[in-house]
Amino acid sequence: MCRTCDSRLDRRTLLGAAGLAMAAGLSAAGKAFAAEGPGSGLTPDQALDKLKQGNRRYVADAQSCVMDMARRRNETAGGQAPWATLVSCADSRVPPELIFGGLTLGELFVVRNAGNTVDTTAMGTLEYGAAVLKSPLIVVLGHSGCGAVAAACDVVAKNATFPGAIGPMIEPIVPAALAARGRQGDFIDNTVRENVRRTVAKLTSAGPIIAEAVKAGAVKIVGARYDLATGAVDVFA
Template identity: 55%
Template sequence: MCLECVRMNRRTFMSLATTGTAACLWTISGRSNSAFARTGLSPDEALARLKAGNAKFVNAPQLCEAGLREERANTAGDQSPWATILTCSDSRVAPELIFGGVGLGELFVARNAGNVADTAVLGTIEYGAEHLGSPLVVVLGHQRCGAVQAACDVVAKHVELQGSIGPMVEAIVPAAKSQEGKPGDFVDNTVRENARRNAAGILAGSDIIREMVHEGQVKVVYAYYDLDSGMVDFID
């Protein structure tokens, strides 16, 4: 199956995008209007597209030549991402693939170990939503996450992590503490709880995103990626 069969091509996508009013500067204090075309998708439509793309990835993951040269030329001057993904740096978790082989300019992606919504990530998400018009934010945890495993080891085994890894993992430790002793797999439960907490943290930590959610312009959700099956479970 060709990549063009599993995703909307750039020309079709751009025909659905709305035209933004002209403005040159994005500021934190005021809602900006980009001079570039923005996506015409609502938050729910963007979420439905991610779900459909993941279903295609699970059932027909084979990809052919993507026409990247043309796609690169079409997106060189602007971008209109229709979803922002915060996920782990794990090399097995590639949002552009697991959501159906989406192309350049379609997903605005922030990655770090453990998919933590720190200050840099919050700024990235705000930029994607306010300046680029991305209507959906997804915090995506995944099966057998090494950063979450490390946090669980800190809680259950009192492991002391060296270098900068320790402070990095500290952000995940509260999620691990909340899941210690509960039924089910400790690490797996913590992966889901960590994703939930970071989704909530985006709303708590960003006035911009919280206001856009209140106005119905943006939706924030969290999800779990199964490395074995390739399936993404969007958690309500």
């Protein structure tokens, strides 16, 4: 059964002082962050465990929770305190709120694009989530059968080209395909995982905002793969 709609986040704790100082410094620099809030009160590990529990519920019984959306909309209209941030593929079969147990408004801060890559826009979004919204967890979520990854594999294996902006869009995935080529197992799925690992590494070393939050223990970054057939999420990086 999905989560009940009456459950609420526990705001009993604050994030680390370093994370708070970082957010305060950003606000003082431009006073542009009117949406800054108190955060969810969850630690990175608590947020990750909450996602894992939600996915187990989804795999066991994927029926949708009947939510009081009007009430939740009113509760979140004045601000947000998402407890996890996701970099996910735009694939219509991978809706983050559903695959993590029927989550509702205000819980996940999500960046979605084909191939779950991180460009300047995505990076700025993730930094905002970490420093201003105080989301303690970043998950880079790939999935089986990813079309963008398959296209990058075709570039490597078949010298394929793609029209319009599709070619430039998948360019960041090509290095992962090059690294995965020749490994034992399925080429596309190996590239899915390699692409996730590389994005996690990029975020971990990107700075200064996210890197400093990770160093302070205010943010944790993990990589995962969603299986389209089983619904299970495997956290592996």
